[in-house]
Amino acid sequence: MAMPLLRWTQVRWLALPLVLVPLGWLLFTGLGRDPSVIPSPLVGHPLPSFAATTLQGTSFSAAQLAGRPAIVNVWASWCNPCIDEHPVLLDTATRHGSEVQLVGIVYQDTPEGARDFLARYGDGGWPNLLDPSGRIAVDLGVTGPPETFFVDASGIVRARHVGPLTADEMAAQLTALGLAP
Amino acid sequence: MIPTLGHLAVVIGLAATVYAAGAFIVGGRSGDSALLASARRAMYAAFALVAFACLAMIASLLGHDFSVLYVARNNATTTPPFYSVISLWAALEGSILFWTLLATGWASLVLYRYRARLPALMPWVGATLALGTAFFFAVMAWPSDPFVRVTPIGLEGNGPNALLQNHPFMGLHPPLLYLGYTGMAIPFAFGMAALITRRTDEEWLAVVRRWTLVPWIFLTMGIVAGAWWSYAVLGWGGYWAWDPVENAALLPWLTATAFIHSSMVAERRGTLRTWTHALVIATFVLTLVGTFLTRSGVVVSVHAFTTSGIGIWFASAILLTLGVALGLLIWRLPELGDRRPPGAVVSRESAFLFNNVLFLVITFAVLFGTLYPVMVEVTGGSRATVGAPWFNLVNAPIFVALLFLTGVGPALPWGGASWATVRERFAIPILAAVGVVVAAWALGVPAAAPLAILGLATFVLVVMGDEVVRGARARSRGRGEGLPLALVRLATRNRRRYGGYLAHAGICVMAVAIAVSATLGADKIATLHRGETLTLGAYTLTYDRLVTERLAADPRVVETRAELTLAGPQSGALTTALRDYPNSTSAIATPAVRTALGEDLYVTLLAYDATAKTVTLHVLVNPLVMWIWAGGGIVALGALFAIWPDRRRTAFEAALAAGA
Amino acid sequence: MRRLALPIAMAALLALGALVLITALRPAPALTQAEQAQQIAGELRCPDCQSLSVAESQTAAAAAIRRQIVDLLAAGQTPEQVRRHFVESYGEWILLTPGSPLVWWLPAAALLVGIGLLAWWLRRGRSIAVSVEPPPSDGVRSRIRDEVEQLDG
Numbered sequence: 005m006a007m008p009l010l011r012w013t014q015v016r017w018l019a020l021p022l023v024l025v026p027l028g029w030l031l032f033t034g035l036g037r038d039p040s041v042i043p044s045p046l047v048g049h050p051l052p053s054f055a056a057t058t059l060q061g062t063s064f065s066a067a068q069l070a071g072r073p074a075i076v077n078v079w080a081s082w083c084n085p086c087i088d089e090h091p092v093l094l095d096t097a098t099r100h101g102s103e104v105q106l107v108g109i110v111y112q113d114t115p116e117g118a119r120d121f122l123a124r125y126g127d128g129g130w131p132n133l134l135d136p137s138g139r140i141a142v143d144l145g146v147t148g149p150p151e152t153f154f155v156d157a158s159g160i161v162r163a164r165h166v167g168p169l170t171a172d173e174m175a176a177q178l179t180a181l182g183l184a185p
Numbered sequence: 186m187i188p189t190l191g192h193l194a195v196v197i198g199l200a201a202t203v204y205a206a207g208a209f210i211v212g213g214r215s216g217d218s219a220l221l222a223s224a225r226r227a228m229y230a231a232f233a234l235v236a237f238a239c240l241a242m243i244a245s246l247l248g249h250d251f252s253v254l255y256v257a258r259n260n261a262t263t264t265p266p267f268y269s270v271i272s273l274w275a276a277l278e279g280s281i282l283f284w285t286l287l288a289t290g291w292a293s294l295v296l297y298r299y300r301a302r303l304p305a306l307m308p309w310v311g312a313t314l315a316l317g318t319a320f321f322f323a324v325m326a327w328p329s330d331p332f333v334r335v336t337p338i339g340l341e342g343n344g345p346n347a348l349l350q351n352h353p354f355m356g357l358h359p360p361l362l363y364l365g366y367t368g369m370a371i372p373f374a375f376g377m378a379a380l381i382t383r384r385t386d387e388e389w390l391a392v393v394r395r396w397t398l399v400p401w402i403f404l405t406m407g408i409v410a411g412a413w414w415s416y417a418v419l420g421w422g423g424y425w426a427w428d429p430v431e432n433a434a435l436l437p438w439l440t441a442t443a444f445i446h447s448s449m450v451a452e453r454r455g456t457l458r459t460w461t462h463a464l465v466i467a468t469f470v471l472t473l474v475g476t477f478l479t480r481s482g483v484v485v486s487v488h489a490f491t492t493s494g495i496g497i498w499f500a501s502a503i504l505l506t507l508g509v510a511l512g513l514l515i516w517r518l519p520e521l522g523d524r525r526p527p528g529a530v531v532s533r534e535s536a537f538l539f540n541n542v543l544f545l546v547i548t549f550a551v552l553f554g555t556l557y558p559v560m561v562e563v564t565g566g567s568r569a570t571v572g573a574p575w576f577n578l579v580n581a582p583i584f585v586a587l588l589f590l591t592g593v594g595p596a597l598p599w600g601g602a603s604w605a606t607v608r609e610r611f612a613i614p615i616l617a618a619v620g621v622v623v624a625a626w627a628l629g630v631p632a633a634a635p636l637a638i639l640g641l642a643t644f645v646l647v648v649m650g651d652e653v654v655r656g657a658r659a660r661s662r663g664r665g666e667g668l669p670l671a672l673v674r675l676a677t678r679n680r681r682r683y684g685g686y687l688a689h690a691g692i693c694v695m696a697v698a699i700a701v702s703a704t705l706g707a708d709k710i711a712t713l714h715r716g717e718t719l720t721l722g723a724y725t726l727t728y729d730r731l732v733t734e735r736l737a738a739d740p741r742v743v744e745t746r747a748e749l750t751l752a753g754p755q756s757g758a759l760t761t762a763l764r765d766y767p768n769s770t771s772a773i774a775t776p777a778v779r780t781a782l783g784e785d786l787y788v789t790l791l792a793y794d795a796t797a798k799t800v801t802l803h804v805l806v807n808p809l810v811m812w813i814w815a816g817g818g819i820v821a822l823g824a825l826f827a828i829w830p831d832r833r834r835t836a837f838e839a840a841l842a843a844g845a
Numbered sequence: 846m847r848r849l850a851l852p853i854a855m856a857a858l859l860a861l862g863a864l865v866l867i868t869a870l871r872p873a874p875a876l877t878q879a880e881q882a883q884q885i886a887g888e889l890r891c892p893d894c895q896s897l898s899v900a901e902s903q904t905a906a907a908a909a910i911r912r913q914i915v916d917l918l919a920a921g922q923t924p925e926q927v928r929r930h931f932v933e934s935y936g937e938w939i940l941l942t943p944g945s946p947l948v949w950w951l952p953a954a955a956l957l958v959g960i961g962l963l964a965w966w967l968r969r970g971r972s973i974a975v976s977v978e979p980p981p982s983d984g985v986r987s988r989i990r991d992e993v994e995q996l997d998g
Contacts, residue, residue, distance in 0.1 A: 013518070013519050016515050016518055017515055019511065019515055020508065020511055020512060020515060023507065023511060024504060024507065024508055024511075027503075027504065027507070028500070028504050029563075030556065030559065030560065030563065031477070031500040031503065031504070032497075032500055033563040034559045034562075034563055035496045035497065035500060037562060037563075039558065039559070039562075039568075042568050042935075042936065042938055043567060043568065043936065044936070045567075045932075045933060045934065045935070045936040046934065052934065083770065084770055085770070111905070112905045112908075112909065137909060137912055137913075138905060138906065138908070138909025138910075138912070138913075139909065139912070139913055139916075141906075141909065142906070142909045142910055142913050142931075142934065143934050144934060145892075145934035145935040145936070146892075146906065147892035147893045147906060148892070148893040148904075148905070148906060420903065421897055421901045421902060421903070422901070423901060426895075426896040426897055426901075427896060428895060428896035429896075530967055535963075535967055538963055538966070538967075539960075539963060542956075542959035542960060542962070542963050543956075543959075545955075545959060546952065546955050546956045546959050549952065549955045550952040550955065553948075553951060553952065554948070557943065557948060561943075561945075567936055567937060567938070568936060568937070568938040569937060569938060569943045569945075570890045570937075570938050570939070570940060570941055570943065571941070571942070571943055571948065572890060572896065572898065572941030572942065573896070573898065573941060574887065574888060574898075574941050574942050575941065575942045575943070575948060578942075579949075579952050583956070607851070608850065608851040611851060611854065612850030612851040612853070612854045613850065613854075615851075615854035615855070615857070615858055616850070616853065616854045616857060618858075619854070619857040619858055619861050622861060623861070633865060633868070633869065636865075637865075640861075771893075771904065774903065789903065791903045791908075792903075792908075803903065
């Protein structure tokens, strides 16, 4: 028994959903996202090792972070948003300085510039590593300062934050690291 | 007061366009000419209203009225008047206002010109245009109101986007581009009208062809001016980065170009009606998609405007437009069958159609590449990038094939070509091309890509030159006219054909310039102390001094410039600068560009050390770059020649005739 | 002479093509480290700018990556290892050409489908009516037609 052949004039309306449904899905799901947020491949992996001289002239390496949670903040004196987030970092240092180790990476900056910045906006006393060539930052996958990495006690990167941290975001990240905000 | 009036004008404009749409539809069904006339007047009124709203915005910008949020965000007390005025299109809300101005302007122009013609089509053309502009008025009335006020009123505004206030080109390239984008609504409106009234005839095709070419000229110039802006402002020495905003302009250009070619086949052979309709619809929908992509924050782009709530509006409008248009087309599909069969495989028709295939493949590739990151992400993948290396590799071979067709098409006759014709038409162009390639190679052009493009361009130009000479000789013999007069008459009697040739000649110039500038340039990065020199090719640059000062025109901007002395071609003083804008985290480069017929010298200040007074310079020699802009100009001129209204006898011709 | 023009032209074209093929197939000289670095920089996305490669950009991150490419190559890494190094810290996002083969196959498939549709359309057209435009029997006839066409565009 031969099936009656469908003529194209009968099925032509199928073209409409075939075009509109995928396009609509793409447009509307595409809307709900922010393309400028790039997830870091480091999250869930150990923090890359680094070693550099601090502003005080001592040497510091990533190995010294082992044993307790750490916050690695990439900043520069030429970075305006870094000024906005600095009080949040200072506050975290005063309240959680004993539970969490803060480390600054001074990205493509001069020691003088960095010292001026700290003198003006407050020095929390945590080590600030000089990274004039940007090598440490590139290994961390930094696009531009400020960027902050949250590392747990076993040295695994738990989160990366791009842009200036607000007090709320800091509190959320601290909670995620198992610290009371 | 002024901003309130501006807002009021927008709201009344919305009402006017909605009324116009309704009156056009009712009038179209009943044939009530008084109602249709009132609908037209409503559209003229909408144009006047949005023009008033634009003036209100410009007045607010010039008066630094920071009670208007748009002004507070995009203007400062120190902004020079020129940049205040062009800030009208420097950010999202203002650009939609400006867009609406141009869209209603085009609509009014078309409705006025055809007020007494095409009585069956025009009501539906009007209805489509009115609905389209009503959408933009609605966007301004709700999610993207340009006249939103703020309290408390700041004493100082944020200033315009640093990138967009750095070069006067910003006053030229967006208006051209927007004129192209908004104008593409006209062929779409005629397409909808033809589908509704079932009048897809030769007259329709001629009107749509003309009204596709008009915005096409602006789109072409807008794209070229955008590339030039990118070259003159962004400081990386290139002009095309396949950024989403560039792709957004290219996509409708590609489908419109495909339409211009296939419409000639359609006109000559009374065929391809479904296809021409599909291209007209695709072109308009792609202008919307382009606007959506770059304005909704779905993809990141050079000047993606701030993410805002208009994304949902645009996505809905795209789906609705495409749904209605495609639905109409599918509905009428059984009536749009081909009346006549296409020509032979070796014929001008098939060359044109192959051209269409290639244009559509490029359109697909560019759209796919632009959307690929979004697709990867919504299907659960991570972030992906599709950049220039991919776009170049995929599209360059297709563009080369298109260039080849540019020569093949005009050489083949309509219907089908005999072996004798092929032999006669192709032998000399191929020999000329081989000769030029060998000569260029002997003269030291080393790379394969520019040689190949040079050969192809020669082939195309000789084919066209042969055609022109052949035609002029025939006319000269047949009518006893002198050869120059015969040439002018031939061209002005066949404007479309010879305008097309001129446009193709422009494409050849651009192709060679792009191939050469992309492969045969040179560059060097060096850090210099005062008095040191840098040599690249024939140029020697001496670094004299570093100056940091505030701009006289806008004291909020600090300019640090390296003053250099140039020895070699175009010797003299040269300055290249970095500008620090208070609202930009990174300094904006102001490259020094010395343009010459053969090559440009392009110097960017990458970095400087204020204490050691050293500068790091990026110096590029970009060959033939100015021919890219010149070629674009020739393309536009050719298209303009093609659509220029015919006059039987021009003064120039009369003079030639008298002399002959 | 006229009859020989096209064969001569084709022969010249073929000779040129053969010459190009021979030059193209000749093994390219090994790239210097600086050239390799430039090539890799052209394939990596500048992280803190739009649509530009690391090679083209002047931003801080691009400069840092350029320096590191040179360092890694000098340390004896292969270009592929260098690329992987950046993918590990930035993700696939840093590559300007996505790794998925889909991005190559899809445009190629689109081209094939387009050519296929065109061929189908042209064939169908010829089967509708063969006699609409009979092939010209000789060169004179086509010349006349072409001349007429020249005159009326």
